[in-house]
């Protein structure tokens with residue numbers, strides 16, 4: 001079969017690999033869609049300390065079961081499934097407290113296990129053990145189902161930041177994750193959603209699709225001033241930074257309303273992870289700053305339901321569909337910000 005495999009930073013190959021078989025406790029799928037994101041770009045350029053090459057990349061996976069290993073109950077050939085990306089152990093102190101996104105023993109598809117940029121893939125028993133294989137609801141395509149994983153990450157963040165009815169929400173960063181955050185905040189009853197982005201071109205591409213109440217180009221105006229103007233000086237109830245930018249995080253704190261919640265959704269570069277935080281703003285305004293680390297199996301299942309019910313449409317966010325041999329080109333499209341969501345159809 002054909003796969004897209006990481007060999008070394010800057011060395012990702014479209015090549016042949018032996019077709020895998022489902023062992024005991026495993027399920028084999030024919031991958032139908034594996035979507036790409038900034039993580040794939042980062043891995044292809046810099047590698048990752050959890051990836052021991054060669055490794056098939058791809059973690060936003062949807063497909064069809066073709067083989068069920070010995071001892072697996074409840075699944076059969078032909079079932080349409082979505083696979084979680086981050087796999088919690090299910091047994092540690094955090095997992096047993098229901099905090100699966102912060103499992104210290106977490107392993108991941110495309111890192112510790114062969115990923116979805118392949119014609120066939122084995123779903124490891126570790127995924128099945130924590131209920132990480134989800135049936136795709138009727139009416140949801142494989143391409144849409146592959147976007148359930150990033151949507152699940154957005155859902156985790158908005159749960160932690162308690163996005164809800166009547167909130168003024170700011171999303172900083174208009175990539176695919178930013179667009180999902182805008183849609184999800186609306187589905188959760190936000191009063192207004194404002195989108196902030198540095199690049200005018202990327203802002204307009206995203207705003208055309210997700211129609212924020214205001215689209216603010218941070219390359220042209222001061223986003224803090226703009227948000228204060230739009231909220232009569234009050235600030236926003238929730239600010240989500242969907243960009244790897246320390247400056248965006250600092251601006252998020254400055255534009256928060258009293259008791260505002262700030263989600264540092266996007267991580268910062270490893271070599272530059274510190275920001276300046278006016279801690280008196282946090283103190284006197286009772287701000288809450290929360291992180292977000294991926295998603296749990298339950299978030300993935302809920303994300304699929306949000307897509308199926310129409311609460312969070314994702315089909316129109318998939319702007320590019322490419323065959324497996326173009327996956328490496330797809331990373332370039334993602335890196336240059338020319339697309340919202342790029343999906344690979346192996």
Ligand SMILES: [Zn+2]
Pocket residue numbers: 036037038039059060150
């Ligand atoms: Zn991703």
Ligand SMILES: [Zn+2]
Pocket residue numbers: 088089090091092093094095096103104105106
């Ligand atoms: Zn755990």
